[in-house]
Amino acid sequence: xxxxxxxxxxxxxxxxxxxxxxxxxxxxxxxxxxxxxxxxxxxxxxxxxxxxxxxxxxxxxxxxxxxxxxxxxxxxxxxxxxxxxxxxxxxxxxxxxxxxxxxxxxxxxxxxxxxxxxxxxxxxxxxxxxxxxxxxxxxxxxxxxxxxxxxxxxxxxxxxxxxxxxxxxxxxxxxxxxxxxxxxxxxxxxxxxxxxxxxxxxxxxxxxxxxxxxxxxxxxxxxxxxxxxxxxxxxxxxxxxxxxxxxxxxxxxxxxxxxxxxxxxxxxxxxxxxxxxxxxxxxxxxxxxxxxxxxxxxxxxxxxxxxxxxxxxxxxxxxxxxxxxxxxxxxxxxxxxxxxxxxxxxxxxxxxxxxxxxxxxxxxxxxxxxxxxxxxxxxxxxxxxxxxxxxxxxxxxxxxxxxxxxxxxxxxxxxxxxxxxxxxxxxxxxxx
Numbered sequence: 072x073x074x075x076x077x078x079x080x081x082x083x084x085x086x087x088x089x090x091x092x093x094x095x096x097x098x099x100x101x102x103x104x105x106x107x108x109x110x111x112x113x114x115x116x117x118x119x120x121x122x123x124x125x126x127x128x129x130x131x132x133x134x135x136x137x138x139x140x141x142x143x144x145x146x147x148x149x150x151x152x153x154x155x156x157x158x159x160x161x162x163x164x165x166x167x168x169x170x171x172x173x174x175x176x177x178x179x180x181x182x183x184x185x186x187x188x189x190x191x192x193x194x195x196x197x198x199x200x201x202x203x204x205x206x207x208x209x210x211x212x213x214x215x216x217x218x219x220x221x222x223x224x225x226x227x228x229x230x231x232x233x234x235x236x237x238x239x240x241x242x243x244x245x246x247x248x249x250x251x252x253x254x255x256x257x258x259x260x261x262x263x264x265x266x267x268x269x270x271x272x273x274x275x276x277x278x279x280x281x282x283x284x285x286x287x288x289x290x291x292x293x294x295x296x297x298x299x300x301x302x303x304x305x306x307x308x309x310x311x312x313x314x315x316x317x318x319x320x321x322x323x324x325x326x327x328x329x330x331x332x333x334x335x336x337x338x339x340x341x342x343x344x345x346x347x348x349x350x351x352x353x354x355x356x357x358x359x360x361x362x363x364x365x366x367x368x369x370x371x372x373x374x375x376x377x378x379x380x381x382x383x384x385x386x387x388x389x390x391x392x393x394x395x396x397x398x399x400x401x402x403x404x405x406x407x408x409x410x411x412x413x414x415x416x417x418x419x420x421x422x423x424x425x426x427x428x429x430x431x432x433x434x435x436x437x438x439x440x441x442x443x444x445x446x447x448x449x450x451x452x453x454x455x456x457x458x459x460x461x462x463x464x465x466x467x468x469x470x471x472x473x474x475x476x477x478x479x480x481x482x483x484x485x486x487x488x489x490x491x492x493x494x495x496x497x498x499x500x501x502x503x
Contacts, residue, residue, distance in 0.1 A: 076095055076096035076097060076284070076294050076295065076296060086360055086363060086364055086417070087360075088360070088421050088424075089101070089104055089353075090353070090356040090359060090360060091327070091349070091352035091353060091355075091356055092352060092355040092356035092358075092359055093253075093352070093355065094253070094355060095253050095284060095294060096294070096358075096359060097253075097296070097325065098325065098356065098359065099168060099325050099326070099327050099352065100324055100325065100326045100327065101326075101327050101349075102326055102327055102328055102329040102330070103329070103330075105138055105139070105165070105324070105326045106138060106139055106142035106143075106329075107139055108139040108140060108142075108143050122150075129150075129151065130151075130154050133151060133154065133155060133158065134158060136155075136158070138159060138162055138165065141155045141156075141158050141159040142155075142159055145159060156192070160192040160193060160194055160244070161194050163195070164324055165195065165324050165326055166195045166196065166197050166247075166249065166324065166325055166326065167190075167193045167195065167196050167197065167325075167326050167327075167328055168196075168197045168199055168325045168326065168327055168328075169185075169190075169196055169197065169198050169199070169241075169328070170183070170198075170199060170201075171198045171199055171200035171201070171205060171250075171251075171252075172200070172201060172202075172205075174198060174234055174237050174238060174241070175200075175205060175230075175234065176213070176215075176471070177237065177471055178237050178240065178241050179213075179469055179470050179471055180331070180466060180467050180468065180469050181462070181467070181468040181469050181470040181477065181479055182470070182478070182479075183331075184330055184331060184341055184344070184345040184348075185327075185328040185329065185330060185331060186328070186329050186330060186331040186332070186467075187241065187331075189328055189329045190241045190242055190328065191241070191242065191243055191244060192244055193242055193244065193245060193328070194244050194245055194246045194247065195245070195246065195247045195248075196238070196242050196245050196247070196248050196249070197248075197249040197251050197282070197325060198238065198248060198249065198250055198251065199251040199252065200250070200251065200252045200265075200266075201252070201253075202252070203252060203254035203263070203265075204264075204265050205252075205265055205269075206227045206230055206231065206265040206268060206269070207222060207227070207265070213470055213471040213472045213476075213477055213478045215478055227268070231268060231269055231272045232272070234269060235269075235272060235273065235274060239274065245277060246277065246278060247277070247278045247279075247280070248273070248277050248278070248279050248280070249279075249280040249281070249282050249298070250266045250269050250270055250279065250280070250281050250282070251266075251281075251282040251283065252265075252266065252282075252283055252284075253283070253284050254283060254284070255283060255284060255285045255286070256283065256285065261299075261313060262281050262283065262297070262299055262313065263281070263283050266281040266282075266283065267281065267313075270301045271301060271311070273301065273303075275303050278300070279300070279301050280298055280299065280300045280301070280316065281298075281299050281301070281313075282296055282297065282298045282299075283296070283297055284296055284297070285297050293396050293399050293400055297315075298315075298316040299313050299314065299315055299316060300313070300314050300316050301313055302314055330345065331467050332467070333345075335457075335461045335465065336454070336457050336458045336461060337458060337461040337462060337465065337468045337479070337483075338461075338467075339435075339439065340439065340458075340479075340483055340486075341468075343432065343435050343436060343439070346428070346431075346432050346435075347432055349428075350425065350428050350429055350432060353425055353428070354425060357421070357422075357425075358404065360418075360421070361404055361407060361409075361418070362395050362398065362399075362404055364409065364414050364417075364418075365380065365394075365404070365407065365409065365410060365414075366391055366392075366394055366395060368410055368411055368414065369394075369410065370391055377389075377394060379394060379397060379398070379403055380403075380407060380408065380410055381398075381401075381403040381407070384401075384403060436486065439486075439487065440486075440487055440489070442454060443487040458480070458483060459474045459475065459480065462474035462477060462479065462480060
């Protein structure tokens with residue numbers, strides 16, 4: 072897409088080939104990547120005296136650990152598990168991104184790829200709504216928009232109440248909540264109306280923010296993410312106000328929650344859907360990787376002016392970040408020739424990995440369709456029975472409706488027959 076959030080340099084870190092990005096350039100970190108322990112610089116070194124240190128000193132030491140180390144300690148060290156868990160889930164730089172449609176749909180486990188058990192520990196949460204007007208949407212029916220007709224002011228008030236009830240139920244430890252979407256404000260408005268109304272009804276024990284995309288001043292295609300905080304005044308409700316928050320003080324790392332365990336036929340189908348989302352994220356991230364690679368390459372060259380590599384442009388950029396804005400604005404990063412043979416090789420390898428991932432996803436679907444069998448066969452009856460039995464018995468796949476009527480079963484049947492599941496809107500976005 073041409074519209075995108077402009078990444079900001081300086082690029083002092085290596086290319087992340089596992090980068091996930093959404094349509095407008097927001098980037099996400101899969102939980103497995105967030106909690107993955109990197110190999111140590113000195114793999115044979117040990118610190119055998121650590122268990123003999125005073126507890127106070129042990130706790131002081133682990134307070135300097137990164138998220139991956141803390142997560143590892145939570146799994147293997149019973150003595151430090153509690154403290155490591157507190158530090159891990161309270162990291163002020165980490166925000167967990169949740170699909171707002173999932174909240175609107177009632178928070179049923181069967182509508183998400185995430186394990187809902189982990190949500191209760193999260194303290195900083197971004198609730199992202201795909202719809203520009205989530206409060207005006209028709210009522211939800213088992214994760215789908217239900218085209219039920221007009222809504223009233225009472226419906227809106229009830230929906231706001233239900234949203235906060237669900238957020239507090241799913242995230243009892245939450246202290247900060249960002250209500251987010253990718254849609255700008257109407258002319259003359261301070262911020263999107265639905266985000267404002269939801270935020271101003273926030274329970275007083277939560278710090279609430281609103282985040283949305285807006286055009287950078289003087290540009291056509293470059294976007295910035297606005298972040299405003301709603302400041303409560305417990306003694307004077309009329310004194311509550313909105314305050315602009317600098318983006319650098321907003322959410323720094325948007326982490327996707329940990330996944331549920333994908334087992335059984337429903338799990339295999341959910342895993343397939345999840346991998347399709349992963350592929351989409353990685354394809355969308357490629358543009359950001361190119362921007363990163365090209366600008367980092369030129370600014371690493373000593374005594375060389377960074378001139379836009381697009382033929383016949385010739386614009387010179389003295390500082391990092393300027394070319395990226397220019398490239399997005401003018402489309403000069405589209406079909407860009409990479410400036411170095413090594414980068415060509417790296418991106419060719421990355422593109423081949425994505426091709427292999429897509430091929431594997433397609434092969435998995437074909438294998439599921441083969442196992443589904445033909446209509447009326449014993450094989451088909453067994454496949455139907457096994458899938459429905461799991462939907463009925465497995466709490467990880469619980470839906471609003473009975474198994475035979477739930478959305479997942481209907482989607483599964485369409486996919487197995489190679490048909491398109493018709494829906495007025497996508498009910499649960501790729502964030503889940």
